[in-house]
Amino acid sequence: xKKPASNQGMxxxxxxxxKYSIFSLARNSLTYHENWSQAWRSPEPKSEYDTIIIGAxxxxxxxxxYLASQHGMRNIAVVDKGWLGGGNTGRNTTIIRSNYMWDESxxxxxxxxxxxxxxxxxxxxxxxxxxxxxxTLAHTEHELKEMNRRVEAIRLNGIDSEVLNPxxxxxxxxxxxxxxxxxxxVMGGFIQRRGGTARHDAVAWGYARAAxxxxxxxxxxxxxxxxxxxxxxxxxxxxxxxxxxxKKVGCVVSGHAGVLANLAGFRLPIDSRPLQALVSEPIKPIxxxxxxxxxxxxxxxxxxxxxxxxxxxxxxxxxxxxxxxLNIIEGMLAAAVELFPVFxxxxxxxxxxxxxxxxxxxxxxxxxxxxxxxxFNCGWGTGGFKATPGSGHVFADLIAKDEPNLISxxxxxxxxxxxxxxxxxxxxxxxx
Ligand code: FAD
Ligand code: PYC
Numbered sequence: 001x002k003k004p005a006s007n008q009g010m011x012x013x014x015x016x017x018x019k020y021s022i023f024s025l026a027r028n029s030l031t032y033h034e035n036w037s038q039a040w041r042s043p044e045p046k047s048e049y050d051t052i053i054i055g056a057x058x059x060x061x062x063x064x065x066y067l068a069s070q071h072g073m074r075n076i077a078v079v080d081k082g083w084l085g086g087g088n089t090g091r092n093t094t095i096i097r098s099n100y101m102w103d104e105s106x107x108x109x110x111x112x113x114x115x116x117x118x119x120x121x122x123x124x125x126x127x128x129x130x131x132x133x134x135x136t137l138a139h140t141e142h143e144l145k146e147m148n149r150r151v152e153a154i155r156l157n158g159i160d161s162e163v164l165n166p167x168x169x170x171x172x173x174x175x176x177x178x179x180x181x182x183x184x185x186v187m188g189g190f191i192q193r194r195g196g197t198a199r200h201d202a203v204a205w206g207y208a209r210a211a212x213x214x215x216x217x218x219x220x221x222x223x224x225x226x227x228x229x230x231x232x233x234x235x236x237x238x239x240x241x242x243x244x245x246x247k248k249v250g251c252v253v254s255g256h257a258g259v260l261a262n263l264a265g266f267r268l269p270i271d272s273r274p275l276q277a278l279v280s281e282p283i284k285p286i287x288x289x290x291x292x293x294x295x296x297x298x299x300x301x302x303x304x305x306x307x308x309x310x311x312x313x314x315x316x317x318x319x320x321x322x323x324x325x326l327n328i329i330e331g332m333l334a335a336a337v338e339l340f341p342v343f344x345x346x347x348x349x350x351x352x353x354x355x356x357x358x359x360x361x362x363x364x365x366x367x368x369x370x371x372x373x374x375x376f377n378c379g380w381g382t383g384g385f386k387a388t389p390g391s392g393h394v395f396a397d398l399i400a401k402d403e404p405n406l407i408s409x410x411x412x413x414x415x416x417x418x419x420x421x422x423x424x425x426x427x428x429x430x431x432x
Contacts, residue, residue: 071400096129
């Protein structure tokens, strides 16, 4: 691993005086943050880059950062149609875990979890990564049996996972009701103690600052509207700010991957659907574990600010609207209140939606495409936040070498031809 870039960036962007002044925090708060130094530039696009990444979400920014820090590339742009981190990166419920069933998934998600464990140090930016444990509940005999089998498979890959009985769950989560007569009785669960949460915006900001400090141009409000393709090879993109030429293009636009593939002239096996989340008013700490339930399609954690963060299942229709249907959150909350009676006294503050891109096997696509030098990273569906560092890391490798590595190879588009699908509906099931 090369030396982290972020300190170099700090030196470039802040004066020595400001950097070392113990009074800078107080001064900035008294001046309403007006003197805060810029964390990244807002450059106009150059006419040509070595690599353009479309999509300044966590995955796109991480890709650009690793292209620069691991592969020594400098002439890189990341373009986004909106603001950086304004897509699903800024809309998700931030659950991080690597407890997937199949070896291929264990490879990518555990690679990512290991990167999370040192990401704040790597970026010199507090991502607020908190390994508070992720507990998935079982409500039927069938779910419990399946869970036991899953835990064995996960452990065979060297990933931590334990089955808990209802009493152990009650001890860990005192606010949960384990009355066996509930509509969704708690019959057991499994926990990954190394799993947890991180601050989603901080992840985008940390990667953006570190990438910028290595010379990456992050160009916001610059929609990609087409591709420049000559003799089957990508040569650049058309954008709202005019054409930009590039030797290589990586496309990381989550819910809009199908739209971009269409512009490049091919189709992806992807459905795009709304997925919702909501937060309550902040309250005192009552929950220090992440709870998920596949049957209820509910996941809940308490943010560091004190809000209860809830997520629900996907809407049952395809849509690019960044909002979902009321019946989805209504059904989820009704069941959540039975499991956690104390939640009935919460006032909800706001709800929102994102557009998620799901493949038929609920696994991602990290792949070359029918167009030379055009690469796609998508299909993370309802569960890609946890993969942000690992996804960026292996996608950068693919773009730099034009060859997948051992971790990313199983996720190529070829699997939809060979039939070697990686069916992770069980692991991803909470929101499906
Ligand atoms: P994004 O952050 O969406 O970035 C893509 C970017 O592409 C956007 O900024 C967009 O503006 C840009 N873009 C699109 N089209 C164009 C264009 N034509 N030109 C230029 N730019 C373009 N995952 C988990 O692991 N754990 C969770 O708890 C979890 N909860 C979720 C809850 C909700 C409500 C939602 C919606 C998702 C959740 N996810 C979760 C999934 C996760 O958010 C995504 O898989 C992940 O954030 C995708 O990151 P990204 O960088 O690929 O996409
Ligand atoms: O993949 O862990 C996950 C997840 C939780 C909520 C939405 N996705």
